[in-house]
Amino acid sequence: MQYDSTSRIGLHWAAYVELDSAYLWEPSEYAExxxxxxxxGVEAPLWTETVTNRADIDYLVFPRIAAIAEVAWTTRTGEIGKDLVKEFLFMEKNGRFRG
Structure with missing residues (x-):
C-alpha cells in the first residue's frame, strides 16, 4: 500500500495508509x-512488489510497525494517540527509526 499520493514505493489498490491511519484505529471496533x-492479535504485512533495497523496506516498516505494536499491546485513553503520532513523525524525520 502507498502511504500517500507522493510515495514512490507501494501500490495504490485499496487506500492510502498514512501513519495516523496505522495508529488511530481500534481492532475491537473494526466490525460489528x-x-x-x-x-x-493484529498483523502488519509488508507487501514487497515495489521494494528494491533495504532502504525501501525501512521506509515501509518504520515508524508504522511501532504504531501497530502500540495498537496491539496497549489500551487507549484520552488524546495519547495524537501525541504518539506526532512523536513517531518526529522520530521518523530525525532518523531514529532505522533497521
Whole structure:
C-alpha cells in the first residue's frame, strides 16, 4: 500500500495508509459483533512488489510497525494517540527509526 499520493514505493489498490491511519484505529471496533476478547492479535504485512533495497523496506516498516505494536499491546485513553503520532513523525524525520 502507498502511504500517500507522493510515495514512490507501494501500490495504490485499496487506500492510502498514512501513519495516523496505522495508529488511530481500534481492532475491537473494526466490525460489528467483535469484542476485544475475540481478538488474538493484529498483523502488519509488508507487501514487497515495489521494494528494491533495504532502504525501501525501512521506509515501509518504520515508524508504522511501532504504531501497530502500540495498537496491539496497549489500551487507549484520552488524546495519547495524537501525541504518539506526532512523536513517531518526529522520530521518523530525525532518523531514529532505522533497521
Amino acid at each position: 459483533g467483535i469484542t476485544a476478547a475475540d481478538i488474538l
